[in-house]
Amino acid sequence: MPGSEKAECRPEMVQAYADGQLGVAETLELEHHLKTCANCAAAYRNHRALSAALADPALYYKAPPALRDRLGAALTSRGARTEVAPPPPPAPRRLLWRSLALAALAAFVVIMTATLSIRLGRTAPSELLVRDVVQSHVRSLLLNHLTDVPSSDQHTVKPWFNGKLDFSPPVKDLAADGFVLVGGRIDVIEDRPVAALIYRRRAHYINLFVWPSADQPGALIVTARRGFNVIHWNEMGMACWAVSDLNRAELQQFADLLRTAS
Amino acid sequence: MGPTSPDTARRFSQVVLPHLDAAYNYARWLTRNDQDAQDVAHEAMLRALQFFDSFNREQVRPWLLAIVRNTFYTWLKKNRPLELAEPLGEDSPAPSGVNPDPSEIAIRNADRRILAQALERLPHGYREPLILREFEGLSYQEIAGILEVPIGTVMSRLARARKRLAQVVTGGQRKDAWQRKG
Structure with missing residues (x-):
């Protein structure tokens, strides 16, 4: 039997750590233990591997159209004058926007490359900023402090920021597209307080950081750090950063939805 | 079930319906087939509408999934009573973790x-x-x-x-x- 169980090994804590269910003190304690215990470190990696395998979108069954139709009919017959939220249509408009965004991104990359020497420092977000954004994302998950205001209701989350920030972040409901609003939080990035909006896609959390910016609206900037995908754009006087362990295509879909939902 | 007020219906469709996928997915893994899952999810959504007025808005999904679960067990009792007696074998000690096997x-x-x-x-x-x-x-x-x-x-x-x-x-x-x- 390779390795041996140490007295301080607590497998249930390794699982809770992999599930993001530990508080600050326990997290620090366990991270220290993982550095010194190969057994528990391997256990932790196996937990993460299983979660990754189960995150396969094909294992998540979405409500079929027949169920939506039947529910709509039943609700109407019970006096509910309402429409069942339709499944997100495979809208040509969205595809168009996406291809436009991709084209714009391609054009942007060309321009960036051509003028790299003079524009790099000004146009590209600084490496430090990207690192800061990713760190805030990791910290929010690690410390189990995703939200200060847990709510899936945009009309609860948006007013919560009043009086806490000197700007009002746009809060959009994308639940119909499979990105569920989890809540909001105040975070600090580059020494300034920013709004963090948390969305969930299956078991993946997305931190959307928003703060006022004078930068011109432009195409999406897509990058990755430490295994997290990062997308940045400017719109309506706000700098927006989306960070997640979600795959790049779906995170980009998230960004596109936010930009077109305005 | 009595008629639902238009206001309740509007709020229900804004607050609960976005979680229909979660309700169906849970029902689908519980029943393990599409048709039964549709029946359970459908029934659960109607129950949720019925209870909606007495619900606090903060925790929609856990609230809805608890209703899906109750609906499922009612359905199970009626349709597959044998599954209710499924043993869990919890008497054996809990698995204590993983070895460093490169699995x-x-x-x-x-x-x-x-x-x-x-x-x-x-x-x-x-x-x-x-x-x-x-x-x-x-x-x-x-x-x-x-x-x-x-x-x-x-x-x-x-x-x-x-x-x-x-x-x-x-x-x-x-x-x-x-x-x-x-």
Whole structure:
């Protein structure tokens, strides 16, 4: 039997750590233990591997159209004058926007490359900023402090920021597209307080950081750090950063939805 | 069921309907087939509408999933009563963790069909916390609330469910793949 169980090994804590269910003190304690215990470190990696395998979108069954139709009919017959939220249509408009965004991104990359020497420092977000954004994302998950205001209701989350920030972040409901609003939080990035909006896609959390910016609206900037995908754009006087362990295509879909939902 | 006020219906469609996928997915993994899952999810949504006025808005999904679960067990009693008596085998000691066997890659690259099949074959008591945790990202506390068991039970059932899945996807060659003391 390779390795041996140490007295301080607590497998249930390794699982809770992999599930993001530990508080600050326990997290620090366990991270220290993982550095010194190969057994528990391997256990932790196996937990993460299983979660990754189960995150396969094909294992998540979405409500079929027949169920939506039947529910709509039943609700109407019970006096509910309402429409069942339709499944997100495979809208040509969205595809168009996406291809436009991709084209714009391609054009942007060309321009960036051509003028790299003079524009790099000004146009590209600084490496430090990207690192800061990713760190805030990791910290929010690690410390189990995703939200200060847990709510899936945009009309609860948006007013919560009043009086806490000197700007009002746009809060959009994308639940119909499979990105569920989890809540909001105040975070600090580059020494300034920013709004963090948390969305969930299956078991993946997305931190959307928003703060006022004078930068011109432009195409999406897509990058990755430490295994997290990062997308940045400017719109309506706000700098927006989306960070997640979600795959790049779906995170980009998230960004596109936010930009077109305005 | 009485008529629903237009205001209730409007709020219901804004607050609860966005979680229809979660309701269906949970029902689908509980019943393990599409038609029964549609029936259970449909019935659960109507129940949710009925109870909607007495619901506090903060925790929609756990609230809805608890209704799905209750609806499912009512349905199960009527349609598959034998499954209710499924033993969990919780008398044996909980798996204590994993050895440093390099099974990580095998797990990560697990064949989707084998994984789905292994999930379907888990007893309800193990499958439920795993679905709620892995697919819905619910906290231990929320899962404990839905399953009406202590958090410690949620943790031990999760550990057992994961151990079984890992055994299956690593080919079951190492019975102790997720258990240090084999």
